[in-house]
Amino acid sequence: MTTELPHHIALMDDAPLPRDNGELVFDAPWEARALAIAVTLVEKLGLPWDAFRLRLMDAIADDPDRPYYESWGAALESLVIELELATCAGLDAAAPTERPPL
Amino acid sequence: MTTVEHDHGNEHHPDELAPIEARVAAIETVLVEKGIIDVDFDAVVRHFEDNVGPLNGAKVVAHAWTDPDYRARLLADGTAAIAELGFGGPEGDHMVVVENTRDVHNLVVCTLCSCYPWPTLGLPPKWYKSPAYRSRAVREPRALLAEMGTIVPDDVEIRVWDSSAEVRYLVLPMRPDGTDNMTEEALVGVVTRDSMIGVERL
Numbered sequence: 001m002t003t004e005l006p007h008h009i010a011l012m013d014d015a016p017l018p019r020d021n022g023e024l025v026f027d028a029p030w031e032a033r034a035l036a037i038a039v040t041l042v043e044k045l046g047l048p049w050d051a052f053r054l055r056l057m058d059a060i061a062d063d064p065d066r067p068y069y070e071s072w073g074a075a076l077e078s079l080v081i082e083l084e085l086a087t088c089a090g091l092d093a094a095a096p097t098e099r100p101p102l
Numbered sequence: 103m104t105t106v107e108h109d110h111g112n113e114h115h116p117d118e119l120a121p122i123e124a125r126v127a128a129i130e131t132v133l134v135e136k137g138i139i140d141v142d143f144d145a146v147v148r149h150f151e152d153n154v155g156p157l158n159g160a161k162v163v164a165h166a167w168t169d170p171d172y173r174a175r176l177l178a179d180g181t182a183a184i185a186e187l188g189f190g191g192p193e194g195d196h197m198v199v200v201e202n203t204r205d206v207h208n209l210v211v212c213t214l215c216s217c218y219p220w221p222t223l224g225l226p227p228k229w230y231k232s233p234a235y236r237s238r239a240v241r242e243p244r245a246l247l248a249e250m251g252t253i254v255p256d257d258v259e260i261r262v263w264d265s266s267a268e269v270r271y272l273v274l275p276m277r278p279d280g281t282d283n284m285t286e287e288a289l290v291g292v293v294t295r296d297s298m299i300g301v302e303r304l
Contacts, residue, residue, distance in 0.1 A: 025225045030123040035225070036146035037130055039192065040139050049192050057215045057266070068216065068231040073122045076129055086132040094128035094135075099119050 031069040038076050155224035156295035158189045164289035167277045194221035201274040207254050209262050209300035210271045211239035219270035273300040
């Protein structure tokens with residue numbers, strides 16, 4: 001068990017390896033990180049998951065045809081902005097222009 | 103399985119950073135710099151990839167097939183019965199288990215986003231999140247299922263469960279014929295993720 005995981009997630013930690021899900025659920029690593037950031041942030045702040053989920057619903061409704069994780073990213077940004085954890089300008093300044101080497 | 107999503111693939115130049123990718127990286131940077139989040143994201147991702155998935159749901163189903171009392175508890179209070187096996191957490195707080203019978207086939211969708219029972223099924227497959235699946239599952243489930251390779255006989259009612267609200271649904275498939283002598287452990291291997299969403303019949 002990894003102790004630094006949010007406790008809710010750690011609760012699910014006792015099953016052996018259902019790794020064979022038949023297909024990947026992420027198209028790119030940033031999608032997985034977007035998922036992890038949202039889950040971690042909601043847990044850290046003690047918010048109900050709906051605080052994020054309702055934003056995701058709105059983001060998908062805003063633009064139903066864009067890729068799913070773009071809506072996810074938009075929902076994450078709206079949550080972060082509304083909670084005043086960051087500003088649009090702050091995010092602009094922090095945006096990288098190229099991918100760091102792995 | 104016929105997938106209905108568009109494949110965005112890896113056609114980008116490897117060094118080219120999509121705007122959304124840069125935005126997510128910026129959010130991460132700001133939150134980490136402010137000390138709001140400090141956990142190892144890669145560990146969270148690995149956790150989802152390694153420990154949360156449909157094997158958990160398959161254990162629930164196999165247990166319900168072999169223990170009538172557990173099956174009754176599972177249908178009466180899905181969340182509690184699933185927690186008995188140690189599974190719970192985000193997107194699994196209000197579980198309702200719907201049972202397939204000779205007369206009824208159940209199908210799960212989230213019409214508004216991608217609500218899905220993470221603790222028992224893991225993260226949703228791409229097609230589950232696609233606009234086509236989300237709309238057609240409600241409008242024409244029988245035709246959609248047929249396209250996905252699942253023929254539901256005409257005399258079997260299809261019930262569609264929309265998990266947009268609080269509730270997350272898990273389909274309890276029918277135990278296949280010819281499995282009477284199988285152990286619970288062996289039965290776990292019979293249960294597929296898609297059968298627990300309702301897009302496949304075992």
